[in-house]
Every structure is written in C-alpha cells, then in structure tokens.
Amino acid sequence: MLVSILQDVQSAFQYLPKEALAEVAKKLEIPLTKVYSVATFFKAFSLMPRGRHLISVCMGTACHVRGSDKVLDKIERELSIKHGETTADLRFSLETVNCVGACALGPMVMIDEEYHGQMNAEKVSAVLAKYA
Ligand code: FES
Structure with missing residues (x-):
C-alpha cells in the first residue's frame, strides 16, 4: 500500500x-x-526533482570496453552535470546503469524508453538535441 x-x-x-x-x-x-x-x-523513487528525460548510460562490461566512459564524459560536459544529477532547467537527469540487455549494440544509451546503440562522443549532441 x-x-x-x-x-x-x-x-x-x-x-x-x-x-x-x-x-x-x-x-x-x-x-x-x-x-x-x-x-x-527503491531506486525508482527520487527525493530530488528529476528531469523530463532520463538518460541512462550503460557502464556494463560490454559497453565499457567499447568506450561508454567517453560517451558519459561527453554527455556530462554537454549538460554541465555529473551522473546522478539533473540539469537546472529540469530537462535531463543523468544516471549510469550496468546493462540494459543490448550488449551487442554497445555502447548503449537509453533516453526514457528509447535505445541509442553504438553511441560515441561525436553522436551525443545530435541525439540530445532530439529531446529539446
Ligand atoms: S553491457 Fe551495456 S547493454 Fe549490456
């Protein structure tokens, strides 16, 4: 209850x-x-305001070896936040996850329910722009 x-x-x-x-x-x-x-x-609950879009960067082994740390770094710089934080305009919250079950397409980034596979730092700006 x-x-x-x-x-x-x-x-x-x-x-x-x-x-x-x-x-x-x-x-x-x-x-x-x-x-x-x-x-x-429960991780699903947040005591802090969350952004309208939740970005989950996979840091599982398969994604990590393909460079997910560079993708995360680029997103953090682009949004001026660290993972676990929310942008001041409440547009995005950023978190890391350990596997989203699509290892063959790594590095994987999920934004809300949408999968973005084979991500790299160069694609980050264009993908984030879709969520303006
Ligand atoms: S390790 Fe990233 S989807 Fe499985």
Missing part, C-alpha cells in the same frame, strides 16, 4: 516532495521515518 501510494506521488510530481511524504505518513498514521526508508530503498 505504501509503495503504491509513493508510486502515485512519484508519477504525479516526477519525484517525492518532502511535503507529500509528510502527508502520506500523516494519512497512513505511520512514522515519517518509515515512509523515508521505503522511499530511499
């Missing part, structure tokens, strides 16, 4: 605002610490 409520809040705000967590704790009559422990346990 708590998880599904938090999913609803996350989907409404794209993150879990602290005021909403306090409201959930109050309505369910459970300690706020319990709400936070669930909110921080």
Whole structure:
C-alpha cells in the first residue's frame, strides 16, 4: 500500500516532495521515518526533482570496453552535470546503469524508453538535441 501510494506521488510530481511524504505518513498514521526508508530503498523513487528525460548510460562490461566512459564524459560536459544529477532547467537527469540487455549494440544509451546503440562522443549532441 505504501509503495503504491509513493508510486502515485512519484508519477504525479516526477519525484517525492518532502511535503507529500509528510502527508502520506500523516494519512497512513505511520512514522515519517518509515515512509523515508521505503522511499530511499527503491531506486525508482527520487527525493530530488528529476528531469523530463532520463538518460541512462550503460557502464556494463560490454559497453565499457567499447568506450561508454567517453560517451558519459561527453554527455556530462554537454549538460554541465555529473551522473546522478539533473540539469537546472529540469530537462535531463543523468544516471549510469550496468546493462540494459543490448550488449551487442554497445555502447548503449537509453533516453526514457528509447535505445541509442553504438553511441560515441561525436553522436551525443545530435541525439540530445532530439529531446529539446
Ligand atoms: S553491457 Fe551495456 S547493454 Fe549490456
């Protein structure tokens, strides 16, 4: 029940605002610490505002040996953020993942639900521009 409520809040705000967590704790009559422990346990939940688009750069072995670190570096420089962060305009959040199951097409970058295979640093600007 708590998880599904938090999913609803996350989907409404794209993150879990602290005021909403306090409201959930109050309505369910459970300690706020319990709400936070669930909110921080699941990676799908975020306590910070997230960008409209989530960029996931695969750093799994197959992608890493094909240069995903250079792709990540280019995206970080292009957006002026590090992985784990969100751009100030809330356009993008950037994260790393360990495998998205498409190793043969690495380096893989996912943006929202879309796969971008055989990425390299030169392609980054053009791909990001599609999400303006
Ligand atoms: S290691 Fe990147 S998709 Fe599998």
